[in-house]
Amino acid sequence: MLIVVAGMPGAGSSTVIQHALKLLRESGEGFASASSPASASASAGAVGFFKHLNYGDVMFEIALQEGIVKSRDEIRKLPQTTQQEIQRKACDKIAALSKKENIILDTHCTVKTPFGYLPGLPAESLKKLSPRLFVLIEAFPHEIARRRSSDRTRERDVEDEKSIEEHQTMNRAISMAYACLTGAPVKIIENHDGALEKATTEFAELLTRISQNSV
């Protein structure tokens, strides 16, 4: 089973995933998680095991191995066709992994490039991945703008709130195209400032239900 979790930079999708998986492990729900294929180990839990995979990380690993880039941020500056080629290879890798274990795919609905909003999951990829559920992690534009400006851990473009709102609108729109093509539902989880626990709990409950095959 593969679950897509999508959020724009600053929405906090990775954080929500990590906290939810931690919560489930600690509450004895039997979940385990790992951020990279290498460190992942199968859980003996009763409910299920989800591996947390970041699409960008998988793309970066591939681009690094093939000597195309040296740092992660170089990827989105690559020619569109090269990005799409790496995206395709990463997709094949993830699709293969999802045949063997449950994957939470941490990614973007669209990536904002100099050439516009590039779909993170084009029809071709969706066909390979067959996601069971799309989860959109959202926050208010002003929250995202502030989180980005105080985030010093990686290079980011400064975008004002208006462009963040536009991006979020386009992400919602494309998520419904994803839903239409796959038949999978789209769940919006709001991750507002000071309410990470609420978002975390909401996502953890979703994982529990899905794992119990009750989704």
Add this chain to the structure above:
Amino acid sequence: MLIVVAGMPGAGSSTVIQHALKLLRESGEGFASASSPASASASAGAVGFFKHLNYGDVMFEIALQEGIVKSRDEIRKLPQTTQQEIQRKACDKIAALSKKENIILDTHCTVKTPFGYLPGLPAESLKKLSPRLFVLIEAFPHEIARRRSSDRTRERDVEDEKSIEEHQTMNRAISMAYACLTGAPVKIIENHDGALEKATTEFAELLTRISQNSV
């Protein structure tokens, strides 16, 4: 021919359809309609005959026959995969009916479930149904919220206006994915408080035009 009419609970899609078909019968346009396959009878009218089918009713009939549920509201509480299975069977039944007569399919763009917005007409269904036209029945969020709270005839979740607005946004987005996949246009008809007659007339005129093959 199959026409999709979609509205969220409280938008009044069923009412608009019923009133428009009544209007056409009374104005001697030769239309006839029926809410269930059993009571439907062919019209001798010159312009055309449309059978009013509610997707949820067809799903409920199937789920009831198969002993999966006892009441209609249980359907949306079923596991996602079960809902999708019933949806598929209902789709096959409706597609088969539309080969023999004109269908107005009364349904939802998306159904709000605990797992998010579940597409009412995924790509697989659209391929079978080949709709000629999508009609979205809309109202202001505050109107829908109020209509829902005063509607005591069936169990409904209380949603505030903000979530209704979000739902409507997602419905519009997915309707354009439906349009893209099928090539069929999307017509928005507003069904505001006190203006049911306007919505009814607008939809009746649309049916007349389509029936005259002038669409």
Add this chain to the structure above:
Amino acid sequence: MLIVVAGMPGAGSSTVIQHALKLLRESGEGFASASSPASASASAGAVGFFKHLNYGDVMFEIALQEGIVKSRDEIRKLPQTTQQEIQRKACDKIAALSKKENIILDTHCTVKTPFGYLPGLPAESLKKLSPRLFVLIEAFPHEIARRRSSDRTRERDVEDEKSIEEHQTMNRAISMAYACLTGAPVKIIENHDGALEKATTEFAELLTRISQNSV
């Protein structure tokens, strides 16, 4: 290569395309352009050649040749199925041309018809055209409303700002369905009053990058 540029009537997509191509020719970038297949001639430029094709013009040429219409505005008053048939033929013609040269396809995301928003590029067409990039030319609803009312060169329906905003929302939504199906990005270029040069420059730079295969 085929690039789609879409804008609703009054957004100024044709103007932006014409000015950008002129800018590139004058700046010695080696671009050339032509508004009709007949007057187009291959450019000897180093960077590339783009032919400016208007989808509506190609449709009109076909409808005229087949004796279906006499003036351009009659097309959108034709039965939906006839419009779709002409659309298909125009699509085949454009797809054939794009095999031989670079095309900028000047079109609409959706066309507003009495039957609602008719998709300009349904899935079937996208498959044939394989666009590399979608560019949306946008302006504020009040700017578009005013531009339309002062445009006396062709017949247009009067739409108020609210309906323009709705149309723009639906266009954005369907553009993301187009992106999802093709994998191509969607770039929004704002063409505000008094800022045609900014829009022109932005589009010209996009063409230069694409032509340099760096997209």
